[in-house]
Structures are given as C-alpha cells and as structure tokens.
Amino acid sequence: xxxxxxxQIRLVSSHDEVYExxxxxxxxxxxxxxxxxxxxxxxxxxxxxxxxxxxxVITSLALILGxxxxxxxxxxxxxxxxxxxxxxxxxxxxxxxxxxxxxDIAAGLENRLAGMVDVMVVNxxxxxTPEDEVGSEGITSSWAGGENGRSVIxxxxxxxxxxxxxxxxxxxxxLTANNPSEICxxxxxxxxxxxxxxxxxxxxxxxxxxxxxxxxxxxIEEINDQSPTGFMGSLLAQIPLLSxxxxxx
Amino acid sequence: MRLxxxxxxxxxxxxxxxxFPLRIEAEKVLEKNVExxxxxxxxxxxxxxxxxxxxxxxxxxxxxxxxxxxxxxxDSDEFLNRFHHALLELHLEEGALVCPETGRRFPVRKGIPxxxxxxxxx
Ligand SMILES: C[S@@+](CC[C@H](N)C(=O)[O-])C[C@H]1O[C@@H](n2cnc3c(N)ncnc32)[C@H](O)[C@@H]1O
Numbered sequence: 001x002x003x004x005x006x007x008q009i010r011l012v013s014s015h016d017e018v019y020e021x022x023x024x025x026x027x028x029x030x031x032x033x034x035x036x037x038x039x040x041x042x043x044x045x046x047x048x049x050x051x052x053x054x055x056x057v058i059t060s061l062a063l064i065l066g067x068x069x070x071x072x073x074x075x076x077x078x079x080x081x082x083x084x085x086x087x088x089x090x091x092x093x094x095x096x097x098x099x100x101x102x103x104d105i106a107a108g109l110e111n112r113l114a115g116m117v118d119v120m121v122v123n124x125x126x127x128x129t130p131e132d133e134v135g136s137e138g139i140t141s142s143w144a145g146g147e148n149g150r151s152v153i154x155x156x157x158x159x160x161x162x163x164x165x166x167x168x169x170x171x172x173x174x175l176t177a178n179n180p181s182e183i184c185x186x187x188x189x190x191x192x193x194x195x196x197x198x199x200x201x202x203x204x205x206x207x208x209x210x211x212x213x214x215x216x217x218x219x220i221e222e223i224n225d226q227s228p229t230g231f232m233g234s235l236l237a238q239i240p241l242l243s244x245x246x247x248x249x
Numbered sequence: 250m251r252l253x254x255x256x257x258x259x260x261x262x263x264x265x266x267x268x269f270p271l272r273i274e275a276e277k278v279l280e281k282n283v284e285x286x287x288x289x290x291x292x293x294x295x296x297x298x299x300x301x302x303x304x305x306x307x308x309x310x311x312x313x314x315x316x317x318x319x320x321x322x323x324d325s326d327e328f329l330n331r332f333h334h335a336l337l338e339l340h341l342e343e344g345a346l347v348c349p350e351t352g353r354r355f356p357v358r359k360g361i362p363x364x365x366x367x368x369x370x371x
Binding site: 045067068069070071072073075079081084085088099100101102103104107108109110111112113116 | 250251253254256257258259260261268269283284285286288289292293296298337359360361362363364365366
C-alpha cells in the first residue's frame, strides 16, 4: 500500500452529500506531487486540510509525507459531518490517519493551533454563486462560493495566516473567476510570496494551484513600498502568469 | 480524537472568554499503537499546555503522567514513552467536550468532535 504515492480512487469512500474527487482535487494532488521533494525536505510537523471532503487530498498528502514514525501529524476539518466521516473511511482504507474535526473552517483551533501548521492544503468552495447558496445544506455548500466565488476563500485566508508557522506553506485551489492575482496581492500584504504550482484548463474552468509561503526577507520592504507599480512589479516577478490574468480582465 | 487535538481545541462560543481546556467526558476510549518519534515529541512538548494535558489524560483513565514537567525530562525514555502514549495513542472514541465556561457539550462520535455552533452561539 505504501508504494502508492497518492490515494487510490477505488479506495476513496463516498456519500451522496460529499464532494467526490474531481479535476480540482486531482490538480491539487498533482501540485503536491510536483512539489514532493521540497515537501519532504521541509520536514513538516503538522499538516492541515480545511474542507477535506472525501479525504482524497489529505490521504494523498499523508502517503507522500508519511505518518507518526516520520514525525508528521495531520488535522483535517470540514463543515459537513458526512464529509468528515467519509474522510475517516478513506484514510482508514489507505492505512493512514488524521485528526478529524467537524467545524467551520478552523473554529475552535485558532487560539491554540496558531503558528503551528507547516503545510496547509485547501480546495475551497470556489464557484461563483448567489450569496445565499454559500454554506447551505447538502452538497451545494461544497462548491458554492458566493460573489466571484470568494466568500469562503476570503474567510479562509486570514485563518490560514494565523495558523501557519513561520515556515508554513499554503497550497490553494483557485479559479480564474476568483481573481487569483488579487488573492496573491492580499496575501502579499500579509507578507507572503506566491507562485503557481499547477495550472489546468478544462472546458468549463481554468484552475490554478497557488503555493504561498512567508517571504521573511522582503516583508518589511514590501510594507514600505506603497507605490502601485512597485507592488505589482514585484508580484509580476513572483508570478509571470499574473500578466496573463491581468490582460484577461 | 487524540489528546494532541484536545490540547489545541477551545470552545469558541460567542462571548466565551476562556474556552480552554474543554473538559472531557469519556464514554469510550480506544488505544491504538503508533510508532514513536522523539523529535516530534520534543517539538510538541513546547506547545502543550501541560496542566490541561494531565487533566485530560486522567479524564481518559490514564494516570501515569507527572503533575508537572519541564524539558529536562525529555531525556528520559520512560517520560517520552508516557508522553507519547498519552499524546498520540489514546483516542476519545465516544463522549463529549464540555465548554469550561458555559457547560455546552460538544459531542464526540466515532472519534470525531463536532464543534459546529448553533445559530445563537455565533
Ligand atoms: C471543493 S470541495 C473539496 C473537497 C476535497 N478537499 C477535494 O479536494 O476533493 C470543498 C469542501 O469544503 C467544505 N467546506 C465548505 N465550506 C466550509 C467551511 N466553512 N468550513 C469547512 N469546510 C467547508 C465542503 O463541505 C467540501 O467538502
């Protein structure tokens, strides 16, 4: 079992009201695989997923990085109780485990877990929808993201910033409609650099998996740099594809 | 739910000032062996609120942890074994986590705590 690098679809559990692994889930796991060497050298102690759904992503991360014996522990949350149960079954089927909590984003963890998460993975509900579909009952809340698909993402980003350790990394799935360049700009203000690890276009959507990390060297410089060109300029240096997004808008 | 997680969880009901530590009501506790990693234990030791940890372990029926601990004890294998056991091998399978301030019970079913709040608690 340990020879498989990621979760196997046939071992992923399911439920009517739980998001099944889709293109976005696969893109996120591909990003983790693409960054595998870095992840192993990063020696994370605590890894976390917000919105674990079927458990496909956190199971894959655990297979990539190893378990307690390797000194790594995992925490996963979802607001949907069925999803957390399905994640538990998926992990068990792969012989890995995580601490699972039914909660809204990371409510209940924000005091004591602050600054402790070394790797965070998030495939949020990102589809632009009417605001009242966000957080509604059932499967809808697994993808409904409100205006520009940003409602849940914008609540997750400050939580991620609070929970990530000094060396913490965040891998986030975004859609072009979410305005990823603006998300990177918001995170830049909090002192994070970013880059696209995987970009994938399907007929319906164009997905970007963005990795964020604390850019400790440049933090002060950026805060002092108020000129819009300087700010965007440094962003563009980080992410060449930003120019692409900008020209599309 | 392991005690590692218990030590990181607080009650976040609106208006609650000190929601930590949650009191454990144990109906069913499981023990699952996992490989020990002393580097992990040493890193976590700095983050653990020891008093809450000892209290929680008692709530789970484990009484072998010393009342107080400091980092010099990490050199002792016996201490590391006990710390490892309490932190990672004990699982609250069925029971509840009780908010120290309001008495609100957060249920734990099949090892999974449900921290979702009711509308009037947010
Ligand atoms: C797009 S699905 C991703 C599922 C899984 N991680 C994957 O990649 O296949 C988004 C998940 O986030 C969960 N979710 C939505 N809003 C949430 C919130 N406020 N807090 C925690 N989880 C949430 C949904 O229940 C759903 O399981």
